[in-house]
Amino acid sequence: MKNFISIKDIPSIDKALEVAKKVKHDRFAYKDLGINKTMILIFFNSSLRTRLSTQKAAMNLGMNTMVLNVNQDGWKLESELGVIMDGDKPEHLKEAIPVIGSYCDIIGVRAFASLDDKEADYQERIIQQFIDYAGVPVVSMEAATRHPLQSFADLITIEEHKKTARPKVVLTWAPHPRPLPQAVANSFVEWMKETDYELVVTHPKGYELADHFMEGVTVEYDQKKAFEGADFIYAKNWSAYNDYGQILSKDRSWCVDTEKMGLTNDAKFMHCLPVRRNMIVSDSVIDSKNSIVIEEAANREISAQAVLKMILEDL
Amino acid sequence: MKNFISIKDIPSIDKALEVAKKVKHDRFAYKDLGINKTMILIFFNSSLRTRLSTQKAAMNLGMNTMVLNVNQDGWKLESELGVIMDGDKPEHLKEAIPVIGSYCDIIGVRAFASLDDKEADYQERIIQQFIDYAGVPVVSMEAATRHPLQSFADLITIEEHKKTARPKVVLTWAPHPRPLPQAVANSFVEWMKETDYELVVTHPKGYELADHFMEGVTVEYDQKKAFEGADFIYAKNWSAYNDYGQILSKDRSWCVDTEKMGLTNDAKFMHCLPVRRNMIVSDSVIDSKNSIVIEEAANREISAQAVLKMILEDL
Amino acid sequence: MKNFISIKDIPSIDKALEVAKKVKHDRFAYKDLGINKTMILIFFNSSLRTRLSTQKAAMNLGMNTMVLNVNQDGWKLESELGVIMDGDKPEHLKEAIPVIGSYCDIIGVRAFASLDDKEADYQERIIQQFIDYAGVPVVSMEAATRHPLQSFADLITIEEHKKTARPKVVLTWAPHPRPLPQAVANSFVEWMKETDYELVVTHPKGYELADHFMEGVTVEYDQKKAFEGADFIYAKNWSAYNDYGQILSKDRSWCVDTEKMGLTNDAKFMHCLPVRRNMIVSDSVIDSKNSIVIEEAANREISAQAVLKMILEDL
The missing domain is CATH 3.40.50.1370 (Aspartate/ornithine carbamoyltransferase)
Structure with missing residues (x-):
């Protein structure tokens, strides 16, 4: 290598x-x-x-x-x-x-x-x-x-926590006050595609990632529907790829909270950190036993x- | 530990x-x-x-x-x-x-x-x-x-330089252009109280440190009187605790100079550094053979x- | 030492x-x-x-x-x-x-x-x-x-690349948007004088270095003439020593380019870096096989x- x-x-x-x-x-x-x-x-x-x-x-x-x-x-x-x-x-x-x-x-x-x-x-x-x-x-x-070192650590973390051979992994966009690169999201998708996990990406319309990353990946614009039965929720903000670098939404209803986590299959919560509490994820979720953000960072x-x-x- | x-x-x-x-x-x-x-x-x-x-x-x-x-x-x-x-x-x-x-x-x-x-x-x-x-x-x-690493180094330094079993140690306030925390002074008092040294603290009225640090400690508002017979002069500025964070005095007559050192028992001069020359201490004192600020820092x-x-x- | x-x-x-x-x-x-x-x-x-x-x-x-x-x-x-x-x-x-x-x-x-x-x-x-x-x-x-660590590295580099026992080494001033110290030039002259190389310094009038560095050193105000037969061209900007710290010239005709390098004895090009491309030296020269700036830096x-x-x- x-x-x-x-x-x-x-x-x-x-x-x-x-x-x-x-x-x-x-x-x-x-x-x-x-x-x-x-x-x-x-x-x-x-x-x-x-x-x-x-x-x-x-x-x-x-x-x-x-x-x-x-x-x-x-x-x-x-x-x-x-x-x-x-x-x-x-x-x-x-x-x-x-x-x-x-x-x-x-x-x-x-x-x-x-x-x-x-x-x-x-x-x-x-x-x-x-x-x-x-x-x-x-x-x-x-x-x-x-951000491949992050994605590799994400993979290690999912492997350590998965309860089924083919977990459902959901990458969800969440709001943020500043425009962020697409790197973590792109890379996460790229690595997950190489596994046999079930991958679903959810985000508001307009936040589509670049085609060459997303080829063959399921997009579900309804966040709640995407969460159903998920084993891992991976939250991340990114700015638009098409309207490059633009913030198209700051809609806080996309924040990952306890109610939405209730739709999942007792999913683990992941984020690459740093994370904006109560923007990306509620205190109640990130402080819950299902949050594995620290183990993820340690990896x-x-x-x-x-x-x-x-x-x-x-x- | x-x-x-x-x-x-x-x-x-x-x-x-x-x-x-x-x-x-x-x-x-x-x-x-x-x-x-x-x-x-x-x-x-x-x-x-x-x-x-x-x-x-x-x-x-x-x-x-x-x-x-x-x-x-x-x-x-x-x-x-x-x-x-x-x-x-x-x-x-x-x-x-x-x-x-x-x-x-x-x-x-x-x-x-x-x-x-x-x-x-x-x-x-x-x-x-x-x-x-x-x-x-x-x-x-x-x-x-x-600032306990500082206070521990101060203790080591006094132990190395003391000529009597129970030296008189004087903590004196001195003027400074900016408001500084009380941490070094608090901590110095806390450590000195645990020894059997004689400890005297001197400062202008209004610069009293917090009660739970000062319990049982002698305060002498007359700086010259405090210096009499001292074996160690420990200079330090701090801002007020009661009028929290305020500068109540910039009185340069509190600067430690050769005349005041003459009142002591050939005292060693100490300061945690960084020190403002000719504000806290005169060049003549800090450059004298009685200044042990470098050994103190080395400790x-x-x-x-x-x-x-x-x-x-x-x- | x-x-x-x-x-x-x-x-x-x-x-x-x-x-x-x-x-x-x-x-x-x-x-x-x-x-x-x-x-x-x-x-x-x-x-x-x-x-x-x-x-x-x-x-x-x-x-x-x-x-x-x-x-x-x-x-x-x-x-x-x-x-x-x-x-x-x-x-x-x-x-x-x-x-x-x-x-x-x-x-x-x-x-x-x-x-x-x-x-x-x-x-x-x-x-x-x-x-x-x-x-x-x-x-x-x-x-x-x-800047003696630089000059020592320059010496090592010239020793590694010289083809004759007594190479001709030319230090040439070149333009720069900001006023720079004379340190690298002074030091280079000081070290080269201790060798048996032939040393020539070239710069616009007014850019004379301090006498105690330049004693016994040949100055040639015509850059092209200085370059003739050179084995090493060492480019560097400096601000004036006499009109201390002033920029007297930003004349881009002093930039080291391919035409001038053609006057030399297939000279190696040297610079201490960082170097402003197309101010100090043209892309064509610094990207040529005769440029040894990276080896010089590695030394x-x-x-x-x-x-x-x-x-x-x-x-």
Whole structure:
């Protein structure tokens, strides 16, 4: 395994889950793998879980880690080609990336969607430049259109909690005061499609995700109908894909509450966090015994470590 | 020992001082204790000494460390319960804390008093939520009402420099351009009361500390009288407790200068740092041979390491 | 070797190059040297390469590292003596430096020229206070007038790429939208003068560097003439030294382009980075096979490690 950008990079779901299981059973058993190896984590955007869990995963494997907050520790980086650099960005990714690559063995990158330029975002121009120029493996810590470490952790969590071989998993949109990328939702759909779970996506009209993610996936515009018989409710806000980056609704009736959870098959509640309480989900649901958001977040360490282990083994 | 929030958490002053002595004698003798253990240091506020000394202490013990600057590396965290989170805080402490706890073995937290809400500050609502939700031991790196790692370092320093069994220790208020919390002063009083030193507190009228800290402690409003025969002068500014968070005086005659030090028993000068020269203390005093502020700061590594050692042994 | 502030601190160029070669051959061969040793890296200014390469170098040697971003993680530090500290700077370097020194074995400092106060800059008041107060070795990660880790890396790079014993090395000024310090240019001249290379400096009139750096160095105001027969073109912007900190020219005809490179002896192109494309150098030159800017940056890890190795051996 070289890079980790999407589900296409893992050998198979079964193999990835097997590695995750081993890692979780004894997270310090593979410390020799990372000796004299360094991971640099680069953040173009804020991060709490991803920052800590990925660093922890690398240290579990015996690696050294360095963290760079772009714009804050360093400076703004230019990503356009051919530009005369007389503005506020003193360095180009074409230099910054290979230089960073020269100081480490694996690069982790977080670079959110701009939500301004749909084409640039969906071409994944930033993370693609990292792959092109880094000279070392690149791990997405959430890129413009996908958040695969999150989706892998989601998968691990569902596997640990499912009561039937083929659970019904519902991805539900919920309201949020700010426009958010589609990355978590896209990625969740992409990973769930590779399982044999029953997947249903529910959202208000206008919030359709991109076709190439949604091909073959059931959409149910009636949230309550979608919830019926569900084993897992995965809540997430995203801004519109078609009216790119727009907020089309702040309808609080989409908030996941106890009444709606009552329609499910005693479903577990999931969210990638950070979550806005009483916007996305009511206190009563997230504080209930059916909420597994903390275990889900804890599995971020496991998904990151499984990914890093597979990459280290192939260095 | 589980958490370290106040002097009540240590087994006894004698035991704590004994551990500190051992640690100072050979700070790398206990590196096995921290193998495969991780400490996360969370800063809601700026830090220089606490940041570096606590991280160093953890590394001396063989631990891995990760640092998170809230609001800067991550985002603002909501601490109120029951709120509809449609404002500028995208995550609640009820999620953030257990998630952080899931990635580490010990959490260190710095969260200053707001100085806005006396009740919230003196109930220690932030650090108390960490204790309630973390699932792992919590170490205060200065909370709203106490700074116990500082006070423990102060105690170690006095023990190293005292010339008599029962030195006279004077805590003196001094002026400062900004309103500061009472945490260092409260905590210093709390620790000194547990020793058999003679403790005198001096400050302008109106700067009385909270009763439950001051019970049984001598207050002398005449600074010069307080200094007579003192073996240690501990200077510190704080804002008013009764007129909560207010600056009642900027009277520079309270600055600790050579003349006042002349009234003492050749006293050592102490301050927790950072210190405003020529506001709190004159250049002549802080640059004199009697100033032990650097040794005092250096002992922050020792107090932190002693605390972490005791916690690691009880994990 | 104690401090590393300028070329005067290394035993000799030959010895330094020999250490660099050993380190590059096996960068993990000296991990025992740094066991139980800690380096603190202090940044008064932004940094990408220096931050990562110096941290990496220290970790290669088995050291622990801690990073402090002044003004951001901590607070503003006062550097003037005798001042009444009632402004926005809560701590003086006279306290901050020895305290930081007490938590580590080596301090690295980045503190750029102010470009406001020529005398303070050229007296190196900040880094000199670190040397005076730290109590441990101090390594410049770029100070007001020199950037010796960069110059050492430049030297290593030229040694690796030179085709003749005495290559012609040309330092050329190039335009930039912002006023930059003279540190990289000063330091490059200082190091090149110690070699037996042929050194030529070219810049528009008014951009003369300080006399004590330029003594005995050839200046050629005609850029094209300077380029003739060159083996290495080293581009860099700097603001004026005489009209201190001023931008006297933004003349884009000084940009290093393919036509000018055609005048050289198939010269390699060098720059310390970050570089403004199509201001300092055209895309065509920096993207050509003759550009060695990435190897040059990669050698920052080597120069830092060689310096730290020599310091650790003399601790």
